Amino acid sequence: EVQLLQSGAEVKKPGESLKISCKGSGYNFNTYWIVWVRQMPGKGLEWMGIIYPGDSDTRYSPSFQGQVTMSVDKSISTAYLQWSSLQASDTAMFYCARGGYGPKSDGPFDYWGQGILVTVSS
Amino acid sequence: DIQMTQSPSSLSPSVGDRVIITCRASQSIRNHLNWYQQKAGKAPKLLIYAASSLQSGVPSRFSGSGSGTEFTLTISSLQPEDFATYYCQQSYSTPYTFGQGTKLDIK
Numbered sequence: 001e002v003q004l005l006q007s008g009a010e011v012k013k014p015g016e017s018l019k020i021s022c023k024g025s026g027y028n029f030n031t032y033w034i035v036w037v038r039q040m041p042g043k044g045l046e047w048m049g050i051i052y053p054g055d056s057d058t059r060y061s062p063s064f065q066g067q068v069t070m071s072v073d074k075s076i077s078t079a080y081l082q083w084s085s086l087q088a089s090d091t092a093m094f095y096c097a098r099g100g101y102g103p104k105s106d107g108p109f110d111y112w113g114q115g116i117l118v119t120v121s122s
Numbered sequence: 123d124i125q126m127t128q129s130p131s132s133l134s135p136s137v138g139d140r141v142i143i144t145c146r147a148s149q150s151i152r153n154h155l156n157w158y159q160q161k162a163g164k165a166p167k168l169l170i171y172a173a174s175s176l177q178s179g180v181p182s183r184f185s186g187s188g189s190g191t192e193f194t195l196t197i198s199s200l201q202p203e204d205f206a207t208y209y210c211q212q213s214y215s216t217p218y219t220f221g222q223g224t225k226l227d228i229k
Contacts, residue, residue, distance in 0.1 A: 035218070037166075045158075045166065045209055045220040061217035062123070095165055106213040108156040108171035115165055 002026040004096055004113035011119045012086050019082040020116050022096030029077035030054045033099030035109055036070060036081050040092045048094075050105050051079060059105065086120045093117050124148050124212050128221035134229040141197040143224045145210035150190045154214035157186055157195045160223075161206045169208075170195065200226075 007021045022034060036048040049060040053072040060070070071080045079096060093115045100107020125148035135141050145155065153173040158166040168177045170186035173193055183198040197204055205228050210221040 044207075044223045045160075045211075047211070047218045047220060050216070050218070059216045063217070097166075100213075105216070106154060106218075108168050108177075108213065109158070109166075109211075110168050110171075110177065112165040112167070 002098065002111045004098060004111055006094075006096060006113035006116045009117045009119070011121070014085075014087055014120055014122055016086050016120075017082070017084050018086055018118065019080050020094060020118070022079045022081075022113050024077045024079070024098070027098070030074055032101055033105050033107070034070075034072070034079040035097045035099045036068075036079075037095045037097060037109075038064075038092050039095065039115075045095075048081075050099055052103070052105065053077075053079065054103075057103075057105075086118075088120050088122075090118060091120050123217055124151060124215060124219055126210055126212055126219050126221040128208075128210055128224050130224060131222065132225045132227060134227045135200050136229050137200055137202055139200045141200050141204075141226065143195045143208055143210075145188075145193045145195070145221050147191045147193075147212055147214075151212045151214035153189050154212055155186070155188065155193045156211045156213060157184075158209045158211065159204075159206045160209065166209065 005023045035050045038046040048064045051058045051070045096113040097109035098111040155173045157170040160166040174186045207223045207225045
């Protein structure tokens, strides 16, 4: 069974750093893209970027370029999303999802993690 | 970036109604269009991919159509469990943008 298991909720202060995770299981993690999606409270879905675990090829949305960093550790089938300095406006739910198969990144997002609520407040 | 615009933004249909949601792209995306359902407090769920292909396990009352810039999601006979928010998403070129969502509220 394909599963994406995300790490637990986080409460941080402005200026702090954070790294959240998404662990894939039940499939060949290296051959499917992982996408990150933000959902601010009461709002819609925003595509943040996508990473291919096979070679760490990464594409960011211009809205998030420079604001976050995506990475993977193939040895433990885990993808990461990190911030170096959080702001209150980063408060949101963050989802990872499995994207397309192989080098082309254009597949649908067929399996989703349960989401991680990140709260940034002083 | 390709802009995705859904209409309507909200709808209050009754159980048994036929529901049609429209999604328009700011440029041609061929058939690179996916639909998701999100229930309150839950992760989104893939319903339709490549504009008209039904994801495994999704009831056949859901269907998708369209190509180029105009797409529709149809629910042939709305069931109580279908009250949710629906999003279209283009996978033609990055950033793979979502529509703003269409919320189905119980009448």
